[in-house]
Every structure is written in structure tokens, then in C-alpha cells.
Amino acid sequence: MKVKKAIIPAAGYGTRFLPATKSMPKEMLTIVDKPAIQIIVEEAVAAGIEDILIITGRGKDMIQDHFDNTPELEAVLEKQGKAELLKIVQDVSNLANVHYVRQKEALGLGHAVLCAKTFVGNEPFVVMLGDDIVDSDIPCTKQLIDAFETYQCSVVGVQPVDWSQVDKYGIVDVEEIKDRDLRVRGLVEKPALEEAPSNYAILGRYVLTPEIFDKLQNTKPGKNGEIQLTDALRGLLEDQGIVAHNFEGTRYDTGDKLGYLKATVEMGLRHSEVKDRFRDYLKTLGESL
Numbered sequence: 001m002k003v004k005k006a007i008i009p010a011a012g013y014g015t016r017f018l019p020a021t022k023s024m025p026k027e028m029l030t031i032v033d034k035p036a037i038q039i040i041v042e043e044a045v046a047a048g049i050e051d052i053l054i055i056t057g058r059g060k061d062m063i064q065d066h067f068d069n070t071p072e073l074e075a076v077l078e079k080q081g082k083a084e085l086l087k088i089v090q091d092v093s094n095l096a097n098v099h100y101v102r103q104k105e106a107l108g109l110g111h112a113v114l115c116a117k118t119f120v121g122n123e124p125f126v127v128m129l130g131d132d133i134v135d136s137d138i139p140c141t142k143q144l145i146d147a148f149e150t151y152q153c154s155v156v157g158v159q160p161v162d163w164s165q166v167d168k169y170g171i172v173d174v175e176e177i178k179d180r181d182l183r184v185r186g187l188v189e190k191p192a193l194e195e196a197p198s199n200y201a202i203l204g205r206y207v208l209t210p211e212i213f214d215k216l217q218n219t220k221p222g223k224n225g226e227i228q229l230t231d232a233l234r235g236l237l238e239d240q241g242i243v244a245h246n247f248e249g250t251r252y253d254t255g256d257k258l259g260y261l262k263a264t265v266e267m268g269l270r271h272s273e274v275k276d277r278f279r280d281y282l283k284t285l286g287e288s289l
């Protein structure tokens with residue numbers, strides 16, 4: 001079955017980015033000139049996704065405004081003859097069919113995904129986490145969908161991380177299948193270094209079969225008292241295979257201050273409008289460091 005739907009959990013508080021996220025959704029933090037969530041939506045669209053559900057919460061209305069029409073602004077741009085800017089603005093609202101549901105309480109990623117049950121129905125679907133931005137030739141989500149089509153089971157996007165970082169991620173126990181595909185033997189959420197079965201971390205991209213919802217409904221709060229998607233995946237593994245795809249591309253954790261700065265600098269160096277001047281600036285800066 002073709003994967004046509006994606007969900008983006010975006011109800012978190014963004015505490016790692018206070019005070020910026022006190023009244024602004026963390027998903028609206030911009031990388032050069034685009035809010036992080038737009039970059040995620042563009043990745044979904046580039047992977048052939050048609051419908052996207054953003055799981056929001058209180059204080060996140062700005063996200064809906066961003067993907068909506070902006071008639072006043074568009075009228076002004078039209079009147080001023082700013083055709084290029086008008087196109088940029090209109091393209092955002094025409095990107096995809098974007099839907100919304102509110103997660104009333106922040107009970108964890110697993111609970112957020114469960115809020116998408118009705119939207120998803122009985123189809124495989126993609127989960128994309130807003131903090132993880134991946135720069136790659138083939139969109140990360142497309143790489144995972146390709147693996148899903150090969151194996152016809154849930155796929156988690158992984159990359160090896162430094163062993164000192166394993167306690168920040170869902171970690172998979174794996175054995176090799178071929179190339180970048182690994183068979184999942186177990187999963188554990190944020191293990192201590194001594195308990196980590198590998199250093200392959202789940203980095204914010206999943207293709208899941210709809211059976212995950214039954215598992216989520218029966219998943220008790222786990223790490224940090226939250227309903228964890230990783231725990232529900234462990235339940236799913238008892239019934240179905242799960243593949244981990246070691247995706248190609250550079251992944252940035254934009255929910256972290258240093259990760260955000262790296263994404264800004266590296267994407268600035270690739271931005272058509274500013275890249276040359278920015279490179280020159282960084283060179284002069286480098287000399288004085």
C-alpha cells in the first residue's frame with residue numbers, strides 16, 4: 001500500500017530553547033529564512049506525501065497561520081509588483097493538505113502519535129519529528145518509504161551517534177540485512193551507556209504500520225513518565241518485523257542550541273541568496289577567532 005500520509009508531532013514546549021519559545025512555537029524557529037516546520041513539510045511533499053497532520057497544542061496557532069492564506073499580505077505584494085515574494089508566500093499555503101489536531105496534554109511522543117489514529121485510519125504512515133532536520137540528496141522520508149516498499153513492515157530512520165549520546169535517543173538492537181538496512185531485534189528508549197545494545201539512534205523519522213495504534217493504546221508511561229513511541233514499537237516487534245534504515249544525509253538537532261546554530265550556518269552556506277557573502281564573512285571571522 002502506498003504511503004500518502006504523514007504526521008508531525010508539534011505540541012512540545014521547547015524548553016531547551018527558552019526564552020525564545022516562551023510564546024513562540026519552537027517549530028517556528030527559522031533556519032535562515034524558513035521556519036523549521038516548513039522544511040519538514042517540504043521534505044514530506046518531496047517524498048510524495050499528500051496529507052499531513054500536525055499535532056499541535058495550546059500556544060501553537062502561529063503554525064496554522066503560517067500554512068494558511070494571507071490575503072492582506074498577498075494584496076500588498078501584488079500591488080507593489082513584488083511577484084517573486086508573492087510566489088514565495090503563496091507556495092507555502094499550497095504546499096500540501098495540512099490538517100491539525102490538538103494534543104490536550106503533553107503525555108509523551110507515543111500519546112501524540114495516538115492523537116493521529118482517526119486521521120491515519122488503516123494505512124501505513126510517516127512520523128516526522130520537528131526537531132530533526134535532515135539535509136540529503138534523496139529526502140530522508142523518501143529513503144524510508146523506499147525501505148518500507150521493499151520490506152512491507154515498519155521502518156525507523158537511524159544513524160550511529162557518539163556512544164556518549166545514546167541516553168538521548170531511542171536505540172535499536174540490530175543485525176545487518178543488506179547495505180543500509182538493518183533488522184531490528186529490540187528497541188530501548190534513552191538507555192544508559194552500559195545498557196545500550198548499539199549506538200544506532202532513531203533520529204526523528206518513521207514509517208509505521210497502523211497496528212502501532214493498538215500497541216500505543218496499551219503502552220504504559222515509560223521513561224520520564226511519558227508514553228513512549230519506542231515502547232509501543234517494542235510491542236509491535238512481537239507481532240511484526242521492524243527494519244532500521246541507516247539513512248544518508250546530515251541530520252541536525254534543531255531543538256538543541258548548538259545543533260540549531262550548526263544548521264543555520266551550514267544551510268546559510270548553501271542558501272542561493274547569501275551563500276557567497278556569508279562564506280566571505282565566515283572567513284574573516286575565522287581569522288579573528
Ligand code: G1P
Binds near residue numbers: 129230
Ligand atoms: C524522541 C524519541 C526518541 C528519538 C528522538 C529523536 O525523543 O522518543 O526515541 O530517538 O526523539 O530525536 P525526544 O528527543 O523527544 O526526547
